[in-house]
Amino acid sequence: MAAIVIMAGGPAERVPPVDLLRRKHQNAVWIGVDRGVYTLLQNGVTPKAAFGDFDSVTEEERQWIKDKAFPLEVYPEEKDETDLEIALNRALLEQPDHIYIYGATGGRLDHLFANVQLLFKGLKENVPVTLIDRQNRLELKGPGTYELQRREETYFSFIPISSKVEALSMTGFKYELDRHTLIQGTTLCVSNEIIKDTGMVTFEEGFLLFMETWDD
Missing domain, CATH: 3.40.50.10240 (Thiamin pyrophosphokinase, catalytic domain)
Incomplete structure (x- = not known):
C-alpha cells in the first residue's frame, strides 16, 4: 500500500x-x-x-x-x-x-x-x-549495500546500534573506510560528507543507524 x-x-x-x-x-x-x-x-x-x-x-x-x-x-x-x-x-x-x-x-x-x-x-x-x-533524518539498516545521494550542506553520520558492525566500507565520502570493524561506543563515523554524486555504504554484520543532518 x-x-x-x-x-x-x-x-x-x-x-x-x-x-x-x-x-x-x-x-x-x-x-x-x-x-x-x-x-x-x-x-x-x-x-x-x-x-x-x-x-x-x-x-x-x-x-x-x-x-x-x-x-x-x-x-x-x-x-x-x-x-x-x-x-x-x-x-x-x-x-x-x-x-x-x-x-x-x-x-x-x-x-x-x-x-x-x-x-x-x-x-x-x-x-x-x-x-x-x-534537522535530521534517521533510518536503521541491517547488512547490505546502500547508495546515498549527495546533498548540499548535509552531514552523514553512522552510529552502530549493535556491539559492532563488521566489514564496513564507505566510498564517495570525504572520509572513506575499507572493511572496517566499527565498535559501539566510538564516534569515528560522525559528521562525514559525500564528495561525489553518491556515496556507497556496505557492511556485512550488525545494525547501523544512518543519520542525515543539517543546520536549521
Whole structure:
C-alpha cells in the first residue's frame, strides 16, 4: 500500500511545516498520535486513525479531537507501550511501502532513545521506517549495500546500534573506510560528507543507524 505518515506528539517546533509535508506525502495515509492528532487537525489534515492517552492536550483540545469523525483509540496513561509504539504496530500491519514518523524527536531524551529503538520493528517486518524532524533524518539498516545521494550542506553520520558492525566500507565520502570493524561506543563515523554524486555504504554484520543532518 501507499506510505504511512505518523505524526507523534513531540515538540511542534521540531516538526517541518505540515503544509510542506502534505505536498511531500500527497498519496500517504496519515495517523495521529496523542498531541500529534491536534497538530494535524489544526493544519487541515484529518488522520485515518488516531491513538494515544492524550495526556499532552487540554480538556478543551481533547473534546475538539473527539468531535472529529475518524477512528479514535484512547488508551490509559499507565500501559506497557508508548503511544507511538501502539501506532507503529498498527501501521506495520498494513504492510506499507514506507513509514515516515514526525514529532518523535526533541523534548525528553528517554522518549528519543525509545523511538530510535522502535526502528527495529521496521527491520523485522521489512518495512523502511524513517524518523524526521527539521534537522535530521534517521533510518536503521541491517547488512547490505546502500547508495546515498549527495546533498548540499548535509552531514552523514553512522552510529552502530549493535556491539559492532563488521566489514564496513564507505566510498564517495570525504572520509572513506575499507572493511572496517566499527565498535559501539566510538564516534569515528560522525559528521562525514559525500564528495561525489553518491556515496556507497556496505557492511556485512550488525545494525547501523544512518543519520542525515543539517543546520536549521
